[in-house]
Amino acid sequence: MPPGPSPSRPAPPAGVKVGLVLPLTGRGAELGRALFDAATLALFEVGSERLVLLPRDSAGLPDGAAEATRAALADGARLVLGPLFREEVEASAAVARSQGVALIGFSSDRTVAGNGVFLLGFTPEAQVARAVRHALAREVKAFGALVPSSVYGDATLAALKRELDEGGGTLVAVERYQSDGSDADRAVRQLARSAGSLQALFLPEGGAVLRQVAPLLPYYDIDPGKIRFIGTGLWEDRMLGREPAMQGAWFAGPQPGGAEAFIARFERAFGRRPHRLAGLGYDAVALAALLAQGGVEALADRGQLLNPSGFEGTDGLFRFLADGTAERGLAVIEIRPNGLQVIDPAPSSFEFAQQ
Structure with a gap:
């Protein structure tokens, strides 16, 4: 009979599922694909073995975003990354809020931030x-x-x-x-x-x-x-x-040249220069991987996202404020x-x- 697990080395927690809602077809598909590729790169470079990414296509539409979010949550996602456009974020947020799940969107429109919605986008x-x-x-x-x-x-x-x-x-x-x-x-x-x-x-x-x-x-x-x-x-x-x-x-x-290391790695992986905003996809997954180290409970703890010291992203320092917007260095x-x-x-x- 094989020995049981050592008390000093407990089995790792079950996979922590995170939805990734992007316009992979339709309006915004080019940027959506760049965000997806950057997210994939982050999953391989910094992703915890506990993190399970669930990509879903919003088709660039509010109804599509809502349905994609429902599908990700039905499959067990406890955090949603995306979608991209303001109208999509609004639709996805309504679904995520109904299940008490936080959403990290890529929009730069601060009017959709707050009440469980955090925005990674660069606000003007x-x-x-x-x-x-x-x-x-x-x-x-x-x-x-x-x-x-x-x-x-x-x-x-x-x-x-x-x-x-x-x-x-x-x-x-x-x-x-x-x-x-x-x-x-x-x-x-x-x-x-x-x-x-x-x-x-x-x-x-x-x-x-x-x-x-x-x-x-x-x-x-x-x-x-x-x-x-x-x-x-x-x-x-x-x-x-x-x-x-x-x-x-x-x-x-952002500090010029700050994203060059990310750009070089993206080019090596995918054979093309990334869209200027692709780093948002990388940062979102890297942040999710960090949270996933604490298991499902860490994803549910929104205080983790409000770390006053912030996080180091592809374009430099950022942190989420209480209103859901991102402050950037x-x-x-x-x-x-x-x-x-x-x-x-x-x-x-x-x-x-x-x-």
């Missing part, structure tokens, strides 16, 4: 806060704002107003424009009337519309040599250094002709993070 409000506080600390206090008429524009403008109110700054002028930039010329001309009173211009735009708007600013005498342009992580684009109007501009984002970055230059590094711990 946090990026605005970091950059504006940096400016205020350097006596850059008189702001103008050129903001798209969109939900994103509303959120970033509200964050700007909040930071200026709390930090002693002034919002001198605000102009809004259509989200496609079709009336940007009019908005810039209007804003130019206040240019003489501005120390900074808040411009939370990115991509093609930013490239359309930026040359208009000096054309209408909003001089980047006199007025500091301040934006968000949408400016994480080395090509912006080729736009003369953007040189010297500030924004907040962000750097302040300046756009220069030869690329992006860190002018205020990301904190190495939340003890030293700027408040």
Whole structure:
């Protein structure tokens, strides 16, 4: 008869099941697949033998997300990772809450956070806060704002107003424009009337519309040599250094180069460069693996997610706040002709993070 298990080496707990709800087909499938691949990489690199991942396809739809969440929970998941879009997170959260299960979503829309929902996504409000506080600390206090008429524009403008109110700054002028930039010329001309009173211009735009708007600013005498342009992580684009109007501009984002180790490992594993947000999938599974070491009970203990020291992710330090959003250690970055230059590094711990 074989000997029984040694009292000093108890058998490991049964597998701890975690749902992974992503758009693997339909809307957002490309990013969903990147998140899935990154999650798989984390499972192999740091996954506990106790962790069992249950991937389910949301098809990029709220109904699909709800059904995928129900399926994962029916199969024994005690934590849900994902889904991606705000509407999906809302639908999944309703299902997860009904069974007392926490959800770690990938959305950046803070309106769906809280009550058991934790968001890993980079919120624009946090990026605005970091950059504006940096400016205020350097006596850059008189702001103008050129903001798209969109939900994103509303959120970033509200964050700007909040930071200026709390930090002693002034919002001198605000102009809004259509989200496609079709009336940007009019908005810039209007804003130019206040240019003489501005120390900074808040411009939370990115991509093609930013490239359309930026040359208009000096054309209408909003001089980047006199007025500091301040934006968000949408400016994480080395090509912006080729736009003369953007040189010297500030924004907040992850420490440049911080994710290079993850990117290299992803490329070796899958033969392609990961999507910029793929690291969220890796971080979610790495965090789940850490919790799984404590068994099912640890997954049910939401206090574990609120560790004030935070966690080290692919893009640096992060921690969940009581409202369900993620606070991140962000750097302040300046756009220069030869690329992006860190002018205020990301904190190495939340003890030293700027408040």
